[in-house]
Amino acid sequence: MSDDPLPPSSQAPAPGRTTARTAAVIPAAGRGVRLGPGAPKALRALGGTPMLIHAIRAMADSRAVSLVVVVAPPDGAAEVRTLLDAHALPDRTDFLVVPGGESRQESVKLGLDALPPGYDIVLVHDAARPLVPVDTVDAVIEAVRDGAVAVVPALPLADTVKQVEPAAAPGEPEPVVATPDRSLLRAVQTPQGFDRTTLVRAHGTVTDNVTDDASMVEQLGLPVVTVPGHEEAFKVTRPLDLILAEAVLARRRLNDGF
Ligand code: CTP
Ligand code: MG
Secondary structure, eight states: OOSOSSOTTOSSOOTTOOOOOEEEEEEOOOOOGGGOSSSOGGGSEETTEEHHHHHHHHHHTSTTEEEEEEEEOTTOHHHHHHHHHHSOOOTTOEEEEEEOOSSHHHHHHHHHHTOOTTOOEEEEOOTTOTTOOHHHHHHHHHHHHTTOSEEEEEEEOSSOOOEEOOOSSTTSOOOEEEOOOGGGOEEEOSOEEEEHHHHHHHHHHOOSOOSSSHHHHHHTTOOOEEEEOOGGGOOOOSHHHHHHHHHHHHHHHHHHOO
């Protein structure tokens, strides 16, 4: 389902639909400390191509996305512009590059600040999730078009999760205090999709440190809904994730000459 859900010939939106244009903000300004020493994570190669280029293509492959805003490492905006020029990207998509900030939240805010008027739906997608399938991107956009103000791709958990409290002293075991019902827990991914006004308001209001954008919308008291996530949308965080990502790429190349 990589086609734009709105037929190209339609002059007027279907009932309940809007003609809202969609932009994607890609925070890519992190260092990748957990991946170990080396270049900023988004610029490291996967199958010979920087992770960031994979992530940009994953957004631009959706026909609904007409602008991608890349939030580059603070001193790496020029390098990212050079990378964009050096790699084939769809002509129908516009690109902007802005320098990022100290935290992911700050980087996303800087990306939002750079967003021109005329885009009513905003996706926020981690550069560190280079392999998200286009069907997942389209499902998120579709749910926002259908009226949700905030949408997250979500998967059930494989592991049981324990809540702990801090150890009494360094090196001591952490006491377990609870085991939340796993069937009610979800691991959430990106792209997360938003009504633009809602996301801008959330970033202008919430000052707590958060690890995703949807939680800021939750703090406004507004509803956040899920769509099915995808196992290939995993976040490249630790060295083992690079091996998994290379294996996924190799399988794709084998299966469809990707
Ligand atoms: N990010 C960002 N600006 C920051 C920190 C993170 O744009 N100041 C981005 C990362 O580039 C990444 C996404 O947010 O695409 C998710 O963050 P994470 O996976 O934690 O990446 P890093 O912060 O780079 O990794 P680490 O926490 O291991 O340093
Ligand atoms: Mg981080």
